[in-house]
Amino acid sequence: MPPTRAIEASDHGPIRAFLDRRWGGPIVMLDGRAIDAAALPGFIALAADGAIAGLVTLLDDPMQSEIVTLDAVQPQAGLGTRLVECAADRARALGLGRLLTRTTNDNLDALRFYQRRGFRLHRLAAGAIDLEREANPAIALLGRHGIPLRDELSLVRVLSAG
Template sequence: MPTTRTIEANDRERIRAFLDLRWGGPTIMLDGRAIDAAALPGFIGVDAGGAIAGLVTLLDDAVQSEIVTLDAMRAQTGLGTRLLELAAERARVLGLSRLLTRTTNDNLDALRFYQRRGFRLHRLAAGAIDLEREADPAIPLLGRHGIPLRDEISLVRVLSAD
């Protein structure tokens, strides 16, 4: 398994390139705000050759830490789960009570992944992707599995004080 560690300042340009590849750029829209995911705290997974194998970026407020991006280059290796658990540990250390994430209505793999790791459905923002598409027409009409891409689903995991 790749080694995991906290994101460091000298990782930022590589993270920006990784987000360009995986997300089409480092800017992620959250509730109408443009967030530069490449500038956020988080954790990185690096393979034996030094390439980024996985990444989680986080945005904190007074109550929670939100997963802005979570990627593992190879599925079902345990890296995504490891990065998620590092994010949960960090939130607990910061005294935060929950971990939040969002996905789109077509991302069945993400919905399954998060629910199997203790997340519960929290909020449905019906039409949220339709609104984002008005600002960014490059967002496709059809998502994964031919499902119309329309809505955003938030999931939350309450963190114990362990």
């Protein structure tokens, strides 16, 4: 598994290109705000050839750190878990008590992944994706597994001080 490290300023260009390929762009909508995930702090894992193997980007507020993007190129190899733990350790070091993440109602893999790593369902934003689709009609109507893409779910992990 490739080593992980904190994102550095020189990583922002490659991260932007990675998010273009993997996410369709670096802009993520959170509560109606356009967030440039390529400009955020977080952690990166580079393969031996220098390609990005995994990435987590984070947005902090006074109470919590939020996972904005999490991506492991090779699924089920443990890198996603390592990146989540790096994010949790960073949040603790900053004195933050929670790690938050969001996903869409169709992303059953993400719901399973996060819950197995100590996250609990926190909030349902019914119709959030429908509202985003009004601003961006390119957002698909159907998501994974043919599930209508409509809602956003937040999950939270309470962090212990240790």
